[in-house]
Amino acid sequence: MEQLALFAPAGQTKGLPEHLLDYRAGLIPAVESDRLLKHFIDTVPWKQTTQKLWKKTYQTPRLTCWFGHTDRIAGTLPWTDELLTVRALVEPLSGIRFNSVLLNYYRDGNDSVAWHSDKESIMGSQPVIASVSFGEVRSFDIRNKADHNEKYSVRLEHGSFLLMKSGLQESWEHRIAKSVKPMKPRINLTFRMVI
Numbered sequence: 001m002e003q004l005a006l007f008a009p010a011g012q013t014k015g016l017p018e019h020l021l022d023y024r025a026g027l028i029p030a031v032e033s034d035r036l037l038k039h040f041i042d043t044v045p046w047k048q049t050t051q052k053l054w055k056k057t058y059q060t061p062r063l064t065c066w067f068g069h070t071d072r073i074a075g076t077l078p079w080t081d082e083l084l085t086v087r088a089l090v091e092p093l094s095g096i097r098f099n100s101v102l103l104n105y106y107r108d109g110n111d112s113v114a115w116h117s118d119k120e121s122i123m124g125s126q127p128v129i130a131s132v133s134f135g136e137v138r139s140f141d142i143r144n145k146a147d148h149n150e151k152y153s154v155r156l157e158h159g160s161f162l163l164m165k166s167g168l169q170e171s172w173e174h175r176i177a178k179s180v181k182p183m184k185p186r187i188n189l190t191f192r193m194v195i
């Protein structure tokens with residue numbers, strides 16, 4: 001029986017603003033997603049960077065690596081066949097082209113990304129970002145910068161696609177919170193146009 005639209009899909013907050021986000025489960029079939037998860041974990045030269053906050057330096061609580069074709073980000077590695085294959089799937093759904101991708105590796109529930117928005121000047125003020133997830137399902141939270149009580153969550157499943165549309169970064173923040181429940185590894189790809 002078809003599910004009534006009264007309820008949001010499992011794990012997704014009701015009323016997710018569709019003008020800001022587009023979520024699709026199963027962009028990449030499970031078997032191929034399993035292969036890509038292992039491939040990225042095993043082959044990417046992951047780095048843990050540091051970040052400065054109130055004059056103190058912290059280790060970023062996840063591993064990262066940039067790929068693509070841009071001189072604007074130091075140390076960006078050349079596209080690989082796997083990344084180009086995923087890019088070819090997300091570009092038609094996103095309506096734009098991407099010249100770079102940031103890979104994030106969340107090793108367990110202790111890895112996270114704190115509240116932020118991705119609106120560095122190198123991406124323009126209204127960037128569209130396409131996100132593909134593999135591995136452990138984690139909650140992607142968004143909150144309105146002007147009213148932190150206005151909050152939504154989407155569970156990003158293995159092989160899923162999330163489009164962060166052009167208005168999102170300006171007025172909303174997002175995060176992947178730490179989890180006290182044990183979490184298996186998760187890889188996330190965020191395709192971006194760096195100008």
Ligand SMILES: O=C(O)CCC(=O)C(=O)O
Pocket residue numbers: 102104113118131140156174175176188190
């Ligand atoms: O891991 C995610 O789903 C989000 C990552 C993210 O927000 C970022 O790389 O800027």
Ligand SMILES: [Fe+2]
Pocket residue numbers: 116117118174
């Ligand atoms: Fe982000």
